[in-house]
Structure formats: C-alpha cells, structure tokens
Amino acid sequence: MGATQAEREEKVSLELSEEILQSMEVGMAFKDYNGKISSMDFHRASNYLVTASDDESIRLYDVTGGTCLKTINSKKYGVDLVCFTSHPTTVIYSSKNGWDESLRLLSLHDNKYLRYFKGHLDRVVSLSLCSRKDCFISGSLDRTVLLWDQRAEKCQGLLHVQGRPAISYDDQGLVFAVAFGGCIRMFDPRMYEKGPFETFFVEGDISDANVVKFSNDGRLVLFTTVDGRIHVLDSFRGTLLSTYNVTPVSCNSTLEASFSPEGMFVISGSGDGRICAWNARSGKEYCHIFHSH
Numbered sequence: 001m002g003a004t005q006a007e008r009e010e011k012v013s014l015e016l017s018e019e020i021l022q023s024m025e026v027g028m029a030f031k032d033y034n035g036k037i038s039s040m041d042f043h044r045a046s047n048y049l050v051t052a053s054d055d056e057s058i059r060l061y062d063v064t065g066g067t068c069l070k071t072i073n074s075k076k077y078g079v080d081l082v083c084f085t086s087h088p089t090t091v092i093y094s095s096k097n098g099w100d101e102s103l104r105l106l107s108l109h110d111n112k113y114l115r116y117f118k119g120h121l122d123r124v125v126s127l128s129l130c131s132r133k134d135c136f137i138s139g140s141l142d143r144t145v146l147l148w149d150q151r152a153e154k155c156q157g158l159l160h161v162q163g164r165p166a167i168s169y170d171d172q173g174l175v176f177a178v179a180f181g182g183c184i185r186m187f188d189p190r191m192y193e194k195g196p197f198e199t200f201f202v203e204g205d206i207s208d209a210n211v212v213k214f215s216n217d218g219r220l221v222l223f224t225t226v227d228g229r230i231h232v233l234d235s236f237r238g239t240l241l242s243t244y245n246v247t248p249v250s251c252n253s254t255l256e257a258s259f260s261p262e263g264m265f266v267i268s269g270s271g272d273g274r275i276c277a278w279n280a281r282s283g284k285e286y287c288h289i290f291h292s293h
Contacts, residue, residue, distance in 0.1 A: 200238030
C-alpha cells in the first residue's frame with residue numbers, strides 16, 4: 001500500500017506539459033448511456049466523478065479504478081446540471097422536465113432528497129458551488145442569478161441580468177463572476193447587492209455566454225459563447241489575453257472549457273467532436289487531442 005500511495009501522490013504532483021498533453025489518449029470509455037452527457041463534475045478532495053445524462057441518470061465513478069460505483073435515475077424530474085457539494089456522495093442538480101425548475105440536494109449514498117431549492121421560473125443553465133462555505137449560485141433563462149445556502153430552502157439573494165447568465169465562484173470563494181452579453185461582472189458575495197465591483201468587456205462579441213471559469217490561482221478567467229468563442233482574460237485587470245475559435249455546439253448544448261490545474265492550458269470541447277488545447281498565456285494551439293465518438 002505504501003508504494004501505491006507514493007505512486008498516486010507522484011501522479012497527482014506531476015505537472016502537465018505540452019508533451020504529456022499531446023500523448024494523452026482515451027484510457028477507458030463508458031458506453032452504457034442512452035443519451036448525451038449534459039454535465040460532469042470532479043470532487044475536489046476525492047477520486048470521484050459525477051455525470052448527468054439526457055437518459056435521466058446520474059452516475060458516480062471512481063476515476064482511479066475507472067469503475068462506475070452507482071447509477072441513480074431521475075425519471076420524474078430529469079437531470080441537466082450536476083455539482084458535488086463538499087461531501088463526495090452529495091450533489092446538487094437541476095431539473096430537465098420543463099415544469100419544475102427546482103434544484104435538488106441529493107444523497108447518492110441512499111438516494112434521498114435532502115432539500116429542495118425553489119425560486120427559478122425557467123431552466124437553470126449555470127450552477128456553481130463555493131469551495132469554502134455551504135453556499136452556491138445558480139443562473140437561469142428567467143434572467144436571474146440566485147444565491148443560496150445549502151441549509152435553507154429559500155434563496156439568500158437575487159440578481160437580475162439582461163441575458164442568459166454563466167456564473168462561477170473563484171477557487172477561494174472570495175468572488176463570483178456573472179457573464180452575459182459579451183462582458184463579465186465580478187461580485188463580492190458579502191456585498192453583491194451593491195452591484196459588481198468590476199466589469200470586463202470583450203469588444204465585438206455580445207453573443208450569449210455558455211460557461212465562465214476561473215483558473216485555480218484566480219489570475220485568469222475564461223468564458224465561452226454560443227458562437228464557439230473562448231475568451232481568456234486577466235481576472236484582475238480585465239485584459240483580453242486570447243480568443244480561441246471552435247465549431248459551435250448545438251443550440252441545446254453547452255460549450256465547455258476549463259483550465260488545466262496549474263492554469264497553463266485551456267482545454268475545450270467543440271461542436272464537431274474534437275477536444276482542443278491551447279497555451280493559456282501565449283494562445284498557441286498545441287493540438288486536437290482526439291475526436292470523441
């Protein structure tokens with residue numbers, strides 16, 4: 001066990017390089033889905049991955065062993081977005097049935113609903129949990145962003161926006177970003193009602209945002225758009241550092257992109273099935289890693 005643990009720690013500390021990125025290939029494929037995967041999330045402190053699928057299922061995986069640990073069906077409500085809480089077998093997920101837009105706190109251990117969060121009047125399109133507190137935020141097509149405490153069913157705050165919102169806490173939980181209409185607005189969760197303390201604009205792009213993400217060190221922020229653009233900005237100054245272009249995804253899908261753990265690379269999906277990678281600072285495109293099927 002000692003050697004295995006040491007090997008695991010060595011793998012965790014391995015820095016992602018261009019050579020490693022280009023050498024990546026599919027290690028395992030799970031094909032027991034009957035619909036597209038709409039959302040996925042890695043737990044911060046365990047080896048667990050959770051997915052949500054159009055076949056109305058939530059699946060929990062152990063990524064170290066490459067095994068599916070549990071499948072839970074949500075036939076009544078459907079499932080669209082899913083995120084881990086601080087607990088590795090508790091998730092919050094959004095509905096996809098068109099008539100109930102509540103968010104649900106679900107125990108994967110015993111398949112029990114722990115709490116319902118009611119407030120949105122239309123589909124929830126963005127969800128982000130705070131890493132330091134039992135708080136989370138949600139953005140909806142009803143043009144609202146709601147602030148929640150996991151311990152309370154009623155929302156703790158409300159922001160009105162002028163478009164489809166993409167939202168995210170930073171890694172420290174000190175600020176959250178709301179992106180829509182070609183700009184990113186930065187909020188302090190302690191005084192969100194005073195409005196954003198910074199607003200960053202991307203000139204020439206006012207298309208709807210899909211996702212917004214911070215790098216782990218908080219220095220960079222990206223957001224993707226329905227037109228297939230991925231913008232990377234300096235999160236302190238708002239300077240646009242790079243813009244990448246991929247094939248847009250379908251109107252009912254979300255263009256996902258993320259920073260690598262150390263923030264050196266941006267990795268994104270694409271509407272044509274490719275997974276693409278760039279240097280987050282220089283904008284250099286390294287490769288199209290592989291085609292998904």
